[in-house]
Amino acid sequence: MMVDQRRKKLAIITTFWNWRSHANHMSERFLNGYPRNGKWHRPEIDVVSAYVDQRPESDLSGEKAAHHDFNIFPTIAEALRLGTDNLAVDAVLLIGEHGDYPDNEKGQKLYPRYEFFEQIVEVFRKDGRSLPVFNDKHLSYSFTKAKRMVETSKQLRFPFLAGSSLPVTFRIPPIELPLNCPIEDALMVGNGGSDAMDYHALEAMQCMVERRRGGETGVKAVQLIDGDEVWQAGQDGRWSRRLLEAALARSDSRSGIGLSDGRPQDLAHSDELEKLVKDPAAYFIEYNDGFRATLLMLNGAVQDFTFAAKIRDFPKLQSLQFLLPPKPNVTYSACLMSKVEEMIVTGRAPFPVERTLLVSGILDRCLDSRIHGHRRLLTPELNVSYRAPRGSQFCGAIG
Amino acid sequence: MADKTNRWTTPGINISRRDVLVGVPAAIAWGLAGGVTTRGDHSSRKRPQIAALVTEYRKYSHGQNIVDRFLGGYGWESRWHHPEVDVVSLYVDQFPESDLSRERVARYPDLNLYSTITETLTLGGSQLAVDGVLLIGEHGKYPKNEKGQTLYPRYEFFQETVDVFRNSGRSVPVFCDKHLSWNWDWAHDMVKTSHELGFPMFAGSSLPVCRRIPSVDMPWGAEVEEIVSVGVGGIDSYDIHSLEGMQCLAERRRGGETGVVWIQALRGDSVWEAFHSGSWEAGGWDPSLFEACLCRSQSLKPADENSRHTYPRPEDLRQLTATGTPPVAYRFEYADGLRATMLLLEGLVINDITVAARLKNQSQPFSLLFYTGSGHHMQPNFFNPLSHHMENMILTGQPPYPVERTLLTTGLTAAGVESLWLGEKRLETPHLAVQYQPNKASTFRRT
Numbered sequence: 010m011m012v013d014q015r016r017k018k019l020a021i022i023t024t025f026w027n028w029r030s031h032a033n034h035m036s037e038r039f040l041n042g043y044p045r046n047g048k049w050h051r052p053e054i055d056v057v058s059a060y061v062d063q064r065p066e067s068d069l070s071g072e073k074a075a076h077h078d079f080n081i082f083p084t085i086a087e088a089l090r091l092g093t094d095n096l097a098v099d100a101v102l103l104i105g106e107h108g109d110y111p112d113n114e115k116g117q118k119l120y121p122r123y124e125f126f127e128q129i130v131e132v133f134r135k136d137g138r139s140l141p142v143f144n145d146k147h148l149s150y151s152f153t154k155a156k157r158m159v160e161t162s163k164q165l166r167f168p169f170l171a172g173s174s175l176p177v178t179f180r181i182p183p184i185e186l187p188l189n190c191p192i193e194d195a196l197m198v199g200n201g202g203s204d205a206m207d208y209h210a211l212e213a214m215q216c217m218v219e220r221r222r223g224g225e226t227g228v229k230a231v232q233l234i235d236g237d238e239v240w241q242a243g244q245d246g247r248w249s250r251r252l253l254e255a256a257l258a259r260s261d262s263r264s265g266i267g268l269s270d271g272r273p274q275d276l277a278h279s280d281e282l283e284k285l286v287k288d289p290a291a292y293f294i295e296y297n298d299g300f301r302a303t304l305l306m307l308n309g310a311v312q313d314f315t316f317a318a319k320i321r322d323f324p325k326l327q328s329l330q331f332l333l334p335p336k337p338n339v340t341y342s343a344c345l346m347s348k349v350e351e352m353i354v355t356g357r358a359p360f361p362v363e364r365t366l367l368v369s370g371i372l373d374r375c376l377d378s379r380i381h382g383h384r385r386l387l388t389p390e391l392n393v394s395y396r397a398p399r400g401s402q403f404c405g406a407i408g
Numbered sequence: 409m410a411d412k413t414n415r416w417t418t419p420g421i422n423i424s425r426r427d428v429l430v431g432v433p434a435a436i437a438w439g440l441a442g443g444v445t446t447r448g449d450h451s452s453r454k455r456p457q458i459a460a461l462v463t464e465y466r467k468y469s470h471g472q473n474i475v476d477r478f479l480g481g482y483g484w485e486s487r488w489h490h491p492e493v494d495v496v497s498l499y500v501d502q503f504p505e506s507d508l509s510r511e512r513v514a515r516y517p518d519l520n521l522y523s524t525i526t527e528t529l530t531l532g533g534s535q536l537a538v539d540g541v542l543l544i545g546e547h548g549k550y551p552k553n554e555k556g557q558t559l560y561p562r563y564e565f566f567q568e569t570v571d572v573f574r575n576s577g578r579s580v581p582v583f584c585d586k587h588l589s590w591n592w593d594w595a596h597d598m599v600k601t602s603h604e605l606g607f608p609m610f611a612g613s614s615l616p617v618c619r620r621i622p623s624v625d626m627p628w629g630a631e632v633e634e635i636v637s638v639g640v641g642g643i644d645s646y647d648i649h650s651l652e653g654m655q656c657l658a659e660r661r662r663g664g665e666t667g668v669v670w671i672q673a674l675r676g677d678s679v680w681e682a683f684h685s686g687s688w689e690a691g692g693w694d695p696s697l698f699e700a701c702l703c704r705s706q707s708l709k710p711a712d713e714n715s716r717h718t719y720p721r722p723e724d725l726r727q728l729t730a731t732g733t734p735p736v737a738y739r740f741e742y743a744d745g746l747r748a749t750m751l752l753l754e755g756l757v758i759n760d761i762t763v764a765a766r767l768k769n770q771s772q773p774f775s776l777l778f779y780t781g782s783g784h785h786m787q788p789n790f791f792n793p794l795s796h797h798m799e800n801m802i803l804t805g806q807p808p809y810p811v812e813r814t815l816l817t818t819g820l821t822a823a824g825v826e827s828l829w830l831g832e833k834r835l836e837t838p839h840l841a842v843q844y845q846p847n848k849a850s851t852f853r854r855t
Contacts (some may be wrong), residue, residue, distance in 0.1 A: 041718045042702035047764065047775035051720040069714055181779070182855055183623050258483030261786040271467040271510055273604045273787060275488040313782070317486060319504045326486040335782050336705040338717040405622050 014306060017099040018354055020088045021059040021089070022125050024172070025108030025365055031145055032104045034339050038346035039407055041076045042121040045347060052350045055079075057098060060088040062121070063108045085128040096136040099320040100353040104145040115307035115376040117204045120282040122147075123154035130161050139167035141356065143349045144365070146173055147208050150295040152390065154372035160364045163302035170349060170358040173209045175314060177403050179350055181259065185220075185401040191321040192221040195302040198315045200210050200323035203290075203306075204372060211292065212368045213314055213331045218302050219364060219397040226297040227392040228367065232385040233375040233382040239305065248303040253277045255317035255328040292375050293385075297392065315357035344404035360402055363395035456493040456539035456802050460529045463501045465509035465549035467842075470585055471500070471544045471579055472508055473788055477795040478542075479516055484792060484853060493797045494518055497538060500530040501561065525568040536576035540802035541569055544585040553590075555829040557644045557822075562592035570601050579607035581805060583798045587648045587818040588811075592839065597819040599811055600629040610797070610807035611814035613649045615761060616656035617797055618854050619779040620789040621704070623851040626657040630829045631768035634694050634747045638701035639761035640754050642733055644823050650750045651738070651817040653763050653778050658746060659813060659846045666743035667841035668820060672834040673827035677749070678734040680726050693739070693749040700764035700775035701751075706782075707758035720756065729755040743841065750824075768796045793853040808851045812844035 019039055023032035036059075037043075040052035059081045061070045072079050082088040091097040105122035112118055122144060133139040142162070148155035148171055152217050162169035186192070195218050199210025219225045221324075234242060244248055254277035265285045266274045276282040292304040319329035334340045370391045378386050400406075458478070462471030475498070476819055498521050500509045500528050513521045522528040531537040545562035552558050562584060573579040582602065588595035588611050602609040626632070635658055639650035659665045685692035702708055702719065706734040710717060711724035720728060729735045733754040762773035780790040797808040819840045827835050 028716070035719060037715060039714060043717065044705075044719075046701050047700040047773060049699060049703050072714060149453065179534055179621055180854075181619060252712060254488060255486035261781050261789050262485065263785060263787045267787055270511070271472050271481045272480050273789070275481060278488060281813055312785070328486040336716070338706055340706050341715070343717070373850060406462060 015053070017054045018097070018229065019054050019100050019102060019218060019353070020098040021056060021102050021104065022085055022088060022129065023059065023102075023104040024062045024106065024110070024120060026061050026064075026070040026073070028069060028105040028178075031342070032071060032095050032107070033062070034342045035102065035145065036073070036106055038343050038350075040073065043343035044340065047342070054100070054350065054353060056275065058082055058088040058091055060085045073109065083179040085125060086132050089129065090136075091130045093248045096132055096138050096140070096141065100141045100143075102143050102145070102349065104131065106145050115380055117150035117373075117376060119150060123149040123151065123158060126161075130165060133165055133167070141168040141170070141358075143352065144169070144171035144207050146171075146370040147372060148365055149369060150204065150373065152373040155366055155369040157222070158290040159362055162362065167364045168356055168358045169361070170354050171362050172298065172368075173212040174341040174345040175209045175213035175331045176360070177332075177344045179334070179344070179405045180330050180403055181330040183256055183403070183405045184327060184329055185215055185403070185406065186318065186327060188220050188397060188399060188401050189221060189224075192218055193319045193321050194249055194252060195316070196248060197255055197304045198253070198256045199303070199304060199306050200308050200311050200313070201306070204376060207290075207292065207304065207306055207375075208312055208368065211371055212365065213365055214302055214304055214316060215368050215371075216397075217316055217318060219395070220302065221300060223298055224394065224396045225363070225367065226394055228294055228371055228388050229297045229391070230295040230385055230387050231371060231374045231378055232293045232383065233290060234290075234383045235288060235290040235291075235379070238337070238383070239291045240283055242291055247293065249319075250277060252317040252319065252326065253305070255326040256315040257309075257317045258327050259310070259317075259330040260311050260313050261330070262313050264312070265309050265342040282307070282310055292371075296372055325343050335401040340404075347404075348402065360398045361395045364392050367391060367393040367395075410624040414491045426724050429848060436834065457496040457537075457540040457800060458493050458540040458542060459497040459499070460495050460542040460544065461499045461525055461569070462509075462530060462544040463546065463550070463560060464504065464507075465498075465500050465512070466504055466506040467508060467545070467706055468788070469547035471547065473513070473791045474542060474544055474585065474795055474798075476792055478575045478799070478816040479512065480517070482792045484791065484796065486565060488794070491739070493540065493799055493802050495542075495833065496520065497522055497528045497531055497614075499525050504549075525565060526572055529569060529572040535583055536572050536578055536580065538580060540580050541582045542585075542797075543569065546585050555825050556642075559824055560589060563591065563598060563646055566598050567803070570605060571662050573605055573607065574817060579605045581608040581801045581807075583801065584609065584611035585816075587611070587821050588814055590644060590817065590822065591823045592819050595815055596839075602811065608686050608801055608805050608807045609811045610801060610809060611811055612817065613652040614777045614790045614794040615653040615780070615809070616747065617793040617812075619852050619853045621706075621777045623854050624774075625852065626659055626660040626774065627767070628848050629662045630660065630774075631743060632658060632661040633766045633768055634688060634697060634748055636697035636701055636751065637751045637763045638698065638705065638751045638753055638757055640757050641752055643736060643828065644821060645751070646736060646752060646823045646842075647736070647738065647750060647824055648817055650752065650761050652814070653761055654748060655813055655817050656763060656809070656852075658742070658748065659764055661746065663744055664845035665812070665816065665843055667816065667843055668740050668835055668837050669840075670836050671740035671744050671820065671823045671827055672832065674737040674739070674832050676734040677726075679737045680831055682737060682739070683725065684722070688747045688749075693747075694766055696724050697764040697766055697773050697775075700773040701762040702757075703779065704762040704764070704777040705757050705760050706777060707760045709756055715837040731751055731755065736828070738820065738827070740820065740837075774840055788818060797851065810844045812842050813846065816840060816842040
């Protein structure tokens with residue numbers, strides 16, 4: 010293929026590439042371009058190679074490679090070296106989401122992100138050069154492995170960005186909490202399965218609460234409860250009904266009465282919520298600085314992701330919806346890939362990978378809590394401290 | 409309609425506001441969060457009672473969506489908002505099997521269903537007995553005329569309403585959903601009557617007041633040279649939404665609204681021929697504004713089925729819009745020279761409406777998406793801000809924006825349909841010399 014030396018070369022390392030996969034809509038932003046601030050933006054980046062771990066009948070990677078003139082290699086190392094003896098690309102997308110992988114006893118899908126990452130950094134080490142890497146969603150199902158990944162990125166000194174699209178997608182309304190604000194309480198409402206969608210919800214919550222006074226200090230304990238105990242915990246004051254009202258006031262979901270006869274329903278102040286949500290779950294996060302936050306997964310009542318927080322001295326609660334625009338465009342992934350492009354172009358990750366590290370650990374330990382009798386678990390290993398980025402990183406924050 | 413002064417110059421609902429210009433980071437506008445309304449103290453006053461006149465009250469009809477928001481509330485800011493007015497009477501014109509109005513009357517003890525509009529407004533007595541009227545003449549089985557207009561009885565409902573006002577020697581605020589009427593003369597008469605009787609009235613689509621992405625307004629006093637919208641749907645139905653979306657931005661331009669001098673509608677291949685001409689001067693529109701619209705859309709249909717999001721090549725445009733409702737364009741020019749093109753492109757866009765405008769001395773177009781929800785499976789909460797404005801008008805007597813906006817868009821809708829009916833004929837529109845000055849304060853949902 011003709012290669013323009015001024016353009017950056019990107020390798021896609023992925024588990025699975027069909028129409029609905031993350032590999033497809035994330036890679037497309039570099040293959041086709043994407044809308045940015047009212048213009049169709051075509052990054053100065055070429056996808057030059059891919060490694061695809063599983064290629065069932067629905068696989069699209071072959072067609073994409075033929076259409077866009079890149080090669081699919083049988084190993085990760087070859088995809089990074091383009092079949093030569095040396096690292097031959099400028100950046101790596103590691104998309105270990107979707108595909109047929111086993112679950113462990115904690116309900117975690119054992120996506121081989123860490124294993125792929127190890128193969129990538131082995132090439133970096135052997136070839137004496139490291140590149141910017143983006144890792145889709147949590148770093149690994151295992152906090153131990155996730156921590157090792159971050160440590161390696163520091164040792165080899167390459168820009169490392171990771172996480173969900175929720176922190177960077179459009180917000181309704183487009184608000185950001187002021188840096189160093191005194192947050193007293195926070196509640197996130199999400200939906201979907203574990204450990205796929207709860208991760209998104211936890212990272213969305215983290216990108217808001219990390220802006221609290223003193224910065225992120227890490228997490229000292231977590232607990233995951235489910236079923237009727239969730240409602241009981243609300244009555245006991247372990248999570249705030251008032252914050253739930255604020256978060257749900259931002260929801261556009263249609264469920265229950267909204268489906269049966271169209272009425273908007275005040276879920277926070279009726280028994281409809283308890284009727285609609287058959288299997289609620291609450292994730293309690295206690296931070297080292299004493300701050301507490303809660304994620305409620307309310308399947309059956311909502312299909313969107315909302316957040317509310319109480320900030321000291323603010324007369325009103327702050328609340329928003331993390332907007333996930335619909336298929337086919339799912340423009341939230343364009344929001345995330347614009348951040349990856351920014352890292353590739355500038356050589357700097359626009360937000361700290363420690364956010365994703367901490368949330369990977371929070372989720373891993375919450376799932377431990379679930380299988381260990383929903384006990385509160387002390388988490389001294391989650392002493393991940395970092396500072397939130399000063400500027401807002403979400404789509405729409407830039408006009 | 410050459411009254412340049414807006415009778416209702418102070419809007420009833422002003423989100424605590426400062427100018428938000430294109431490109432200003434929304435993050436620094438965080439201080440906007442926590443909008444306040446200026447309703448005054450109503451605690452010592454009796455809650456206003458209002459009447460709703462609807463054509464049909466079934467699941468997801470406009471009547472249901474709006475009236476249910478008054479009856480049961482809706483999410484607003486960080487709370488469940490219970491309106492400070494009571495819907496006490498209901499007139500429903502048609503009762504399909506799926507009717508919900510009788511269920512609502514049973515559910516809400518203070519709500520009564522009447523068999524005539526007069527009784528609905530007098531609560532069965534002899535005099536006007538309500539403090540506000542919602543006129544929602546959308547949905548239901550009504551005949552279409554030969555031009556394709558659905559003959560919703562908005563004017564007829566309005567006439568019966570003002571008959572009660574006249575007979576009672578007193579008028580109350582009126583909201584009219586969507587365009588005032590399918591008939592220009594009737595719409596004109598409705599506005600004239602509201603001014604003669606001196607009651608607050610506003611009308612229109614939910615688009616001008618719904619959320620926007622990005623959350624910006626046309627800079628006040630901007631020199632707007634050309635404006636384009638890309639939307640979906642059919643004529644006499646969705647054209648009004650797009651036209652209202654364009655008009656609420658265009659009216660903020662330098663000099664205020666001047667009215668429209670001509671319009672020409674195109675359909676089918678003519679639309680793409682105009683597009684390929686490459687400019688307004690050549691019979692089309694500014695391609696950079698078209699691109700800006702498509703790049704604000706969040707529901708662009710990919711030409712290639714293996715892709716999720718592509719920018720259409722010129723040859724894709726005809727192919728994508730070849731089946732289903734044919735594409736439509738309304739090209740029109742304002743009296744001050746502003747050029748406008750409204751496009752309905754079923755097949756290219758799945759379900760959203762975007763607008764882009766070229767401003768003098770600005771290198772990049774101003775552009776935005778009117779955010780009406782993330783797909784049709786979600787609650788139509790774009791009715792929340794519209795309902796909130798109705799409530800505010802009833803509480804304060806102040807409409808959020810001049811009814812002349814909707815008079816003009818009503819006239820544009822009727823004229824666009826007429827142009828198509830006459831074979832895409834260019835029509836001079838001296839009757840659309842509707843001049844008005846909107847309020848500077850933004851009225852769309854931001855917080």
